[in-house]
Amino acid sequence: MSQKLVKEITAMEEDFAQWYTDVVKKAELVDYTSVKGCMAIKPAGYAIWENIQTELDRRFKDTGVENVYMPMFIPESLLQKEKDHVEGFAPEVAWVTHGGLEPLQERLCVRPTSETLFCDFYAKDIQSHRDLPKLYNQWCSVVRWEKTTRPFLRSREFLWQEGHTAHATAEEAQERTIQMLNLYGDFCEEVLAIPVLRGKKTDKEKFAGAEATYTIESLMHDGKALQSGTSHNFGDGFAKAFDIQYTDKENKLQYVHQTSWGFTTRMVGAIIMVHGDNSGLVLPPRIAPTQVMIIPIQQKKAGVLEKADEIKEALKGFRVKVDDSDKSPGWKFSEQEMRGIPLRIEIGPKDIEKNQAVIVRRDTREKHIVTMDEIPAKITELTEMMQNDMLERARTHREEHTFEAKNFEEFKQIVDKKPGFVKAMWCGDVACEEKIKEETTATSRCIPFDEEKISDVCVCCGKPAKSMVYWGKAY
C-alpha cells in the first residue's frame, strides 16, 4: 500500500512533462477546472505561494515599497496609449463587452499587466518633485489568453505581484531596476534554493514598451531554462505617452522615469522542476508550509501519540505537524515524501523505550537517530544543511549543464544533444538571434552582468561579437 502513491508517478527520466503533471496532481498543489486554461490552486500549493508573498513583501517594504490596488479592468483607449505596449499585449487579452444586461460603450480588457493603469494614476497623483519617488506594488491576478497552458508555468490567469515606480531621474530609475532584480535573485537563492543567472534581455526579448528588461534565469532539471523574474526600466517613454510630469526644484516641468518588476506563481513550478524527484516534490525548508512531519509508529500503543505531541511542542518556531490519521506508517511516509515535506520524525514504542527518535531528510533520505533532547538542535542543523545542500546541488546541476559554443555547428550539436545553457558570443544583430531560434529552438536568455569572452566572433554569422549571451530552450 505504501508503494501505491509512488507508483502512480511517471519517472522523470521517462517523460519529464508527465512527471511534472503527476507531481502537481499527486502532491495536491493544483487541479484543473471547468474554465479552460485556468487552474484551482489547492491548499498545499497556495501555502507555498503565501510563504513566497510574505517573504517578498517584507523585502519590498524594507526598500520603501508601499502596496496599493488598481482596478482589474483597462479601457481599450487607455491600453492603446503606449504604442509598443498595446502591440505586445492586445493579441492576448480577454475583453469584457457587457456589464449586466447592457453592452459597454467602450470595451474593457482584463489587465494582462497594469502599466497603463499606474501611468494614468501617476499622471494625476504626481505634481511636484516632493511627490517622488513613488514606489508602489500590488498583489493580484492577471490574465493572458494563452493557447497552450500548463499548471503554474503558463495559465490564462496567474497570480503575481507587479511593482511600478516613478522617479525624478534616469539614474534613480536604473538603480531601482537593478535593485529589484537583485532582490528577486537573492530571494530565489536564499529562500527557494534556486540559483539564477542575472542579466539583461536582448531588445527582441524585452518587455513591450520598456527601454531595457533585466531578468533572472534558472535551469530546470530537464535542462530547460525558466525566466524567473523580470525588472524593466521604462525610461520616460510611458511618461511621455501618459504625460506624467513634475515640477523640479527650479520649477521646471520634467518627465518622470519609471520601472516595473514582477514575480509570479510560475515559480512554484520552478521549485517542483528544480528540486523534485521520482518520489514527488522536495521543498526547501525555508519555503515549506510544513517543515517537519512527525509520524507515529503503532500509534494506538499507550504513550506514542503523547510523545509525538511532546516532540511537536519542543519544536516551537518550526512549522510542524503530527500525522495521526488512521493510515499505515508506510502510506504516511510515502505521502510526506510526495508532498515534499523536508524532514520526517518517526517515533514508535521501541524508540520511546530507547529515549530516541529517527529523523529522515527528504532530499537525501539520510537517517539520523537522536535522543529526545537532541531533537530541536538536530532539526535546526538539518534544515540549515538541507537548505544549503539543495542550493548547491542545483548550482552543480546548472554548471554541469552549461556549455560553451564557438561556432554554429558546435552550438547546434549542443542544443541538440546536451540539455542546458549554451554560452556563446553574439554580434548584436536580431537577424542572428532569429536564425538561431529558427534553426535550434534555443532563444537568448540573457546577457549576463558578468560577461565572459568565449571567442571574438558571433557564433552565428562570424562577424565581430558585441556580447556574450546565455542561450537555451525555455519554458
Place this chain on the structure above:
Amino acid sequence: MSQKLVKEITAMEEDFAQWYTDVVKKAELVDYTSVKGCMAIKPAGYAIWENIQTELDRRFKDTGVENVYMPMFIPESLLQKEKDHVEGFAPEVAWVTHGGLEPLQERLCVRPTSETLFCDFYAKDIQSHRDLPKLYNQWCSVVRWEKTTRPFLRSREFLWQEGHTAHATAEEAQERTIQMLNLYGDFCEEVLAIPVLRGKKTDKEKFAGAEATYTIESLMHDGKALQSGTSHNFGDGFAKAFDIQYTDKENKLQYVHQTSWGFTTRMVGAIIMVHGDNSGLVLPPRIAPTQVMIIPIQQKKAGVLEKADEIKEALKGFRVKVDDSDKSPGWKFSEQEMRGIPLRIEIGPKDIEKNQAVIVRRDTREKHIVTMDEIPAKITELTEMMQNDMLERARTHREEHTFEAKNFEEFKQIVDKKPGFVKAMWCGDVACEEKIKEETTATSRCIPFDEEKISDVCVCCGKPAKSMVYWGKAY
C-alpha cells in the same frame, strides 16, 4: 497654513455624504480612476485593508480554514446551475466575450462571488466522508456591475475574502455558519471598535441560493445601517444542483451541506463613518497602520531629531513614524489628524530641556505631558484606553439611535425624524416587509439572536407577530 487641510473638509452635520468623500480623498485612502465605478486604493487605504486581512486570516486559520485560489472567470453554463443564484447575480455581472482576437465559444462572467466555482471543484474533490469537512477560503477581488458607486461602500470591483465550506451534516454546516458570523462580529468589536448587531436576514434579504443568511449590522454616524459581514447556510441546495456527494461510513451516498461567508473592503468605509470627525479620519489603534506619529518642533535645533528617533526606538512593538519633512508643525498636526493616526507625540527644545514630551490623543485631543521614561507605558495605556473608548462611544451612539415602534404611525415618524435603528415586531409576511420599505425606505436589517418583545402584533399589519426585527435605512 495648518488650517488649510482641515478647511477643505465639509462638516459632517452639513453634508455627511460630502464629508465622507472629502475624508477618503484628503486622507489619501482612494482615488477615482479612468475605469468608471472602480477605485484605486492608495497606500494609506490599502494598509488598513492589509491589517484587516492579517488579523482575519489568523483567526480563520485558528479554526482550521485553509486558503486556496479559484479562477476569476465563470462559464455561463456553470453560473446557471443553481436557479436562485443565477437569477440573483446574472443582471449585475461583467461578461467576457473575446479572448485575444477570437470570440469565445461560451461567454465567461467575471466572478461576482465564487459559489459555483467552489461547487464545481468540490464535486470532483470530495468523494468520501474522510474528505470532509472542507474549510476553504480565498482572498480576491469580485465584480458587480453597480449603477451608482461610492468609494469602499459600493464599487464595481471590490476586494474581499470568501470562505466556502462543505460538511457531512446539516448540524455541522449550521454550526460553522454561526461560528464565522461570530468571528466577524468579534473582529469588528475587538479590532475595528465597531459594535454590531448579530442576527438572521429575512427571506427577502437573504443571499441568492442560501437556505439562511446571517448578518452583522453596524450603525454609521449619520444613523444609517451598514451590512458588515454575512454568513450563509446553503443546506444541500447547491450540493444537489452540482451533484456533490460523498460516501458515508455505511458506504451510502450523501449530499454535503455547505456554507459561505464574506467580509469586504466596504468595512474601511465603515471605519470612516463610525469613527471619523470634522478633522478627518480617526483610526482605532489596533487597525491603524501608523499608531504613533512623532512630530518634532523646531526640528533644525540641535538634538531635536535625535530625541525624536530615540523615542521611536523606545517604542518598539508599536507602529511609529517620525514626521521629519520640511512642513510646519501645525501642518503636520493637521495631516496627522486628517489621516487618523491615533496618537501624536510632540517634542521640541523646551520639552527636551524639561525631559518631557507631549502626547495627544486623536479622538479626544486630550493632552498628556509625560517624562521621557514614562512614554512607553503611557503609549501602551493610551492605545488600550482609546481602543476601548472608541468602541464604547460607538455603542452609546448606537443605543442613543435605536428606537422602538409599536405601530406604523410611530414607525414612520421615527424613520422620518430620528436616524438610526428601529426595533419593531413583524408578522413574517413579505408583503409587510415590502410595504414598510416602500413607504419609509427602511429595510429589515436582521432578526437578532437576542430577540426582545416590543409588542404582540406586527408593526405594519397588526396581525400576531412572529419576530422582532431591526429596521433601518441602509447603505
